[in-house]
Amino acid sequence: EPEVTQTPSHQVTQMGQEVILRCVPISNHLYFYWYRQILGQKVEFLVSFYNNEISEKSEIFDDQFSVERPDGSNFTLKIRSTKLEDSAMYFCASSRAVVGYTFGSGTRLTVV
Amino acid sequence: KNEVEQSPQNLTAQEGEFITINCSYSVGISALHWLQQHPGGGIVSLFMLSSGKKKHGRLIATINIQEKHSSLHITASHPRDSAVYICAVRNTDKLIFGTGTRLQVFP
Numbered sequence: 114e115p116e117v118t119q120t121p122s123h124q125v126t127q128m129g130q131e132v133i134l135r136c137v138p139i140s141n142h143l144y145f146y147w148y149r150q151i152l153g154q155k156v157e158f159l160v161s162f163y164n165n166e167i168s169e170k171s172e173i174f175d176d177q178f179s180v181e182r183p184d185g186s187n188f189t190l191k192i193r194s195t196k197l198e199d200s201a202m203y204f205c206a207s208s209r210a211v212v213g214y215t216f217g218s219g220t221r222l223t224v225v
Numbered sequence: 226k227n228e229v230e231q232s233p234q235n236l237t238a239q240e241g242e243f244i245t246i247n248c249s250y251s252v253g254i255s256a257l258h259w260l261q262q263h264p265g266g267g268i269v270s271l272f273m274l275s276s277g278k279k280k281h282g283r284l285i286a287t288i289n290i291q292e293k294h295s296s297l298h299i300t301a302s303h304p305r306d307s308a309v310y311i312c313a314v315r316n317t318d319k320l321i322f323g324t325g326t327r328l329q330v331f332p
Binding site for chain 2: 144146148150154155156157158161163168169171202204206214215216218219221
């Protein structure tokens with residue numbers, strides 16, 4: 114069964130450093146998403162991406178965050194200057210419009 | 226007030242019991258998802274519903290659009306069903322998540 118692949122599975126970074134989280138969505142999916150889950154809390158929407166542009170973003174997704182689909186297969190989330198409160202599990206997901214919402218296994222980001 | 230509410234927050238059951246988890250939502254939706262999250266953190270999609278009822282093995286999901294309510298049922302529960310079960314509604318492109326129901330099934 115097709116999978117959404119995320120790398121790395123765990124990343125530790127120092128506060129103020131830039132991090133890039135990587136995702137390979139399912140090949141025939143058209144919509145791409147990033148979500149995050151702070152430990153002990155519910156999953157929160159960050160951003161959706163369609164047709165090479167952001168289609169929707171949450172209040173969390175401020176100027177420190179950016180997304181890119183650089184080569185037609187990868188989908189990346191960049192955090193420019195990490196803060197302690199960015200520590201969370203980050204999930205990538207992809208879908209074909211109404212059907213087929215599939216999550217990756219997540220990247221656990223720890224900011225120290 | 227949360228847009229997606231789940232109950233109960235925690236649920237303990239003996240193996241073999243019938244389990245029901247409830248979800249209510251207050252926003253317009255195009256679909257409702259039931260998801261499973263294991264301790265390692267990964268999220269697995271169980272069902273996507275826009276109306277009626279779906280069944281997969283021992284799992285049954287129902288939705289009542291008029292009442293803005295969905296239920297997930299597990300028949301003949303087993304310890305391997307122990308996980309967090311999450312209701313999420315599709316609103317525009319994004320999913321809005323509930324806080325999850327932590328289920329523990331004991332032998």
